[in-house]
Amino acid sequence: MASVAGQPERNTVPAAAVPDTDVAALPVKHRGLLMVAVMGASIIQFLDSTIANVAIPHMQTSLGATSESVTWVLTSFIIASAVATPITGWLSDRVGSRNLFLWAVFGFLVASMLCGIAQNLTEMVLFRIFQGVCAAFIGPISQTIMLDINRPSQQAKAMAIWGMGVMIGPISGPMIGGWLTESYSWRWVFYINIPIGIPTLLMLWWLLPSRPITRRRLDYVGYLLFAIGLASLQLMLDRGQTEDWLESTEVIVELFIAVAALWMFGVYLFTAKNPIFPRGLVTNTNFLTALVYMLIMGMVMIAISALLPPMLQGIYGYSVLDTGLILAPRGVGVLISMFIASRLVTVIGPRWLIAIGFAICAYSLWMSTGWTIEMGWEPFVIVGLIQGLGTGLCFMPLNVIAFATLPPAYRTDGAGLLNLFRSIGASASISLITTLLYRNMQQSHADIGTALTPFNTPGVDLSSIDRLGPVGDGALTALNAMVTQQAAMIAYLDDFWLLTWLVALCVPLIFLAKEPKMIGKPPPISD
Numbered sequence: 001m002a003s004v005a006g007q008p009e010r011n012t013v014p015a016a017a018v019p020d021t022d023v024a025a026l027p028v029k030h031r032g033l034l035m036v037a038v039m040g041a042s043i044i045q046f047l048d049s050t051i052a053n054v055a056i057p058h059m060q061t062s063l064g065a066t067s068e069s070v071t072w073v074l075t076s077f078i079i080a081s082a083v084a085t086p087i088t089g090w091l092s093d094r095v096g097s098r099n100l101f102l103w104a105v106f107g108f109l110v111a112s113m114l115c116g117i118a119q120n121l122t123e124m125v126l127f128r129i130f131q132g133v134c135a136a137f138i139g140p141i142s143q144t145i146m147l148d149i150n151r152p153s154q155q156a157k158a159m160a161i162w163g164m165g166v167m168i169g170p171i172s173g174p175m176i177g178g179w180l181t182e183s184y185s186w187r188w189v190f191y192i193n194i195p196i197g198i199p200t201l202l203m204l205w206w207l208l209p210s211r212p213i214t215r216r217r218l219d220y221v222g223y224l225l226f227a228i229g230l231a232s233l234q235l236m237l238d239r240g241q242t243e244d245w246l247e248s249t250e251v252i253v254e255l256f257i258a259v260a261a262l263w264m265f266g267v268y269l270f271t272a273k274n275p276i277f278p279r280g281l282v283t284n285t286n287f288l289t290a291l292v293y294m295l296i297m298g299m300v301m302i303a304i305s306a307l308l309p310p311m312l313q314g315i316y317g318y319s320v321l322d323t324g325l326i327l328a329p330r331g332v333g334v335l336i337s338m339f340i341a342s343r344l345v346t347v348i349g350p351r352w353l354i355a356i357g358f359a360i361c362a363y364s365l366w367m368s369t370g371w372t373i374e375m376g377w378e379p380f381v382i383v384g385l386i387q388g389l390g391t392g393l394c395f396m397p398l399n400v401i402a403f404a405t406l407p408p409a410y411r412t413d414g415a416g417l418l419n420l421f422r423s424i425g426a427s428a429s430i431s432l433i434t435t436l437l438y439r440n441m442q443q444s445h446a447d448i449g450t451a452l453t454p455f456n457t458p459g460v461d462l463s464s465i466d467r468l469g470p471v472g473d474g475a476l477t478a479l480n481a482m483v484t485q486q487a488a489m490i491a492y493l494d495d496f497w498l499l500t501w502l503v504a505l506c507v508p509l510i511f512l513a514k515e516p517k518m519i520g521k522p523p524p525i526s527d
Contacts, residue, residue, distance in 0.1 A: 025408045026148040026209045034149060034207040035158070038142050039165050040200035041105045044193045045138040046169030048112070048131070049426075050305060051177035052077075054320065055186035062186065065121040075238045076125045078427060080132030082230040085420045086276060088140045089413030090218050097141055097412065098210030104137035105204060109197040116190040139166075140415035147403060147411055148211070156400055160342035163395040167334045170302060170426075174309050175324025182320060211412075219276040222268050226276065229261030233424070237431040245435070277417070281410045289513040290402035291421050293354065296506055297394060298425025300361065300499060303433045304387065311492050312380070315373060315485060329381045333388020341396045350397030350404075354510045357397075360390030362504040368496040373489050404516030433495050440494045444487035 028034055052059075052073065060070040092100050111131035118124040143162055150158040180188040236254035243251050269275045269282065281287060312323045341353055364387040371379060399418070406414055 022151045022153050024149055024151045026211065028149050028207065028209055030207055031149055033203065035146065035161065037200050037203035037207065038145050039161065040196055041101075041138055041204065042142040042162060042165040043169055044196050044200075045108065045135045046166055047173050047176070048135065048193065050170045050173030052189050054174050054177040054309075055181045055189045058181055058186040059124070063118070063121045063124055069121060071238070071242070072121070072125050073128055075235070076128045077132040077135070078238065078423070079231050079234045080129040081136040082234050082420065082423060083227045084133040084136035085140065085416050085423075086223060086226050086230075087218065088137050088416040090216055090276065091137070092141060092144075092211065092412045093214040093216045096210045096213045097144065098208045100137055101141045101145070101208065102201070102204055104134045104141070105197065105201050107134040108138060109194060109201065112190045112193040112197070116187040139419040140412055143399075143415040143419070144411045145208070148408070149209070155403075156345045156396060157342040159399040160338040160396040163392075163399065164335055164338055167301070167338075167391060167395060168331050170305055171327070171331045171334070174305065175320075175327065178320030178324060217274055219272060219274055222265060222272060222276040225261050225265035225268060229258050229265055232258035232261065234427055237427045240431050241435050241438070277413055278410055281406065281413055281417075284405060286401050286405050286513045286516060287414060289510070290398050291417060293394070293398050293506065293510065294418050295421045295425040296502065297391075297398065298422035299429035300503055301391060302426035303429035303495075303499060306430050306433060307437070307492060307495060308380075315488055315492075326377050326380050327384055330384035330388040333385045334392040337389040337392030338396055341393050345397055345400055349515050350400045351510050351513060351515055353397040354394050354401075355507050357390045357393030358503055358507045358510070360393065361387060362500055362507065364390060365496055365500040365503060369493050369500065371493065373485060401513055401516055405514070436498065437491050437495055440491035441487050444490040445483055448483045448486055
């Protein structure tokens, strides 16, 4: 519209008068290249959470450890990461996010090299503790960087990219770890971080900006209570199955310490003058909802990753490499749905995406309950693809809900808690699922064994088999193997049923969270 009598056009406001809310907290020039570097650091950190699991039997022999003591290779990493995560926000403010991230990545690479050259179990555990501490800082700060360097309108896509590393790393870890162990040595499970990490570290040193340094005091009492509670909880979850849970004095003591310390921390958090976590963070409804759902996500994602590889190898006889190939479509589904979610989150809202994603996951788990011993690889691929599609739809919108209503100053602390709750969910699910699996397997084996009679075993005369000598022993061994296989299949299906109900019940609860205001295109100028 043309101007009239020299007056400004209607609906025109001087640019300086229009507040630009779509601006990154830390604008950078080479944003794309920096995101690649951040993702490189994130991938090696998340990959390392599961890649070492398949190499444990090989480590046991090489390090001269027992079957019980070698589990400390995993336990030490988990506990160190859990204890260090709560101080990520404070340490980032104290020394600067750039300095902390660079030192964490550098320390992680050094620890990886040391783990690869470890000569005994003591050295391995010490180096894994060092690696776990560094890993605790990489996850939350990488997520904070992705939010800080992207405009609010681009943060959903940034979280989708970051989430790909979070999801793909643990899923592909066992496959990559198995291939490296079989083809080279278990030490390459740790060496693999070096060729990825060195160029990543150089790019970060060149491009990474820093948040302002704030001389924020550390709440030592709150941190000590939280750290003791988390360490006791993680130790109980990790050693519960080995020590027979509440039949063990050790587990009872660990449970008591965890409950007491976390209870005192909860009280202290709302009464202390300067708590370790800002009260505005822990009283935000959307963030608390995201924490609960991230806990469930960690449980489901890691539980499936823990169940399927031994099931495919133990019951169906697939090799480690074949197992990885069969499970690969799950990662493909995650990549596809995360790309879709980044486009739809501003259209239909994150709550609906999360509900749809959880519903798809529940459906895929329900499909798993119909698996039988006599079937090919196709059902695993189809279910894995559907499962990946559902999982990918959930992760990025959960981060959107968590951070949409939080001030930027809370991002590092919030990212630390989200990563911590996902880790706790993973540890809890592995312990719970493994316990139920073995107990159901034993119970099913006993039930099937008592039901065997000469009428349902026509190929074996149970009444006279003891008189057949070696032939009879061979027949009993073969029959016991069949019973064990059937019992294991029943136990796996029971776990799938449990996960199905857990995920299905979460579908409607997401609507308890408020729909965050999504920033898409800048609003039109109006008078």
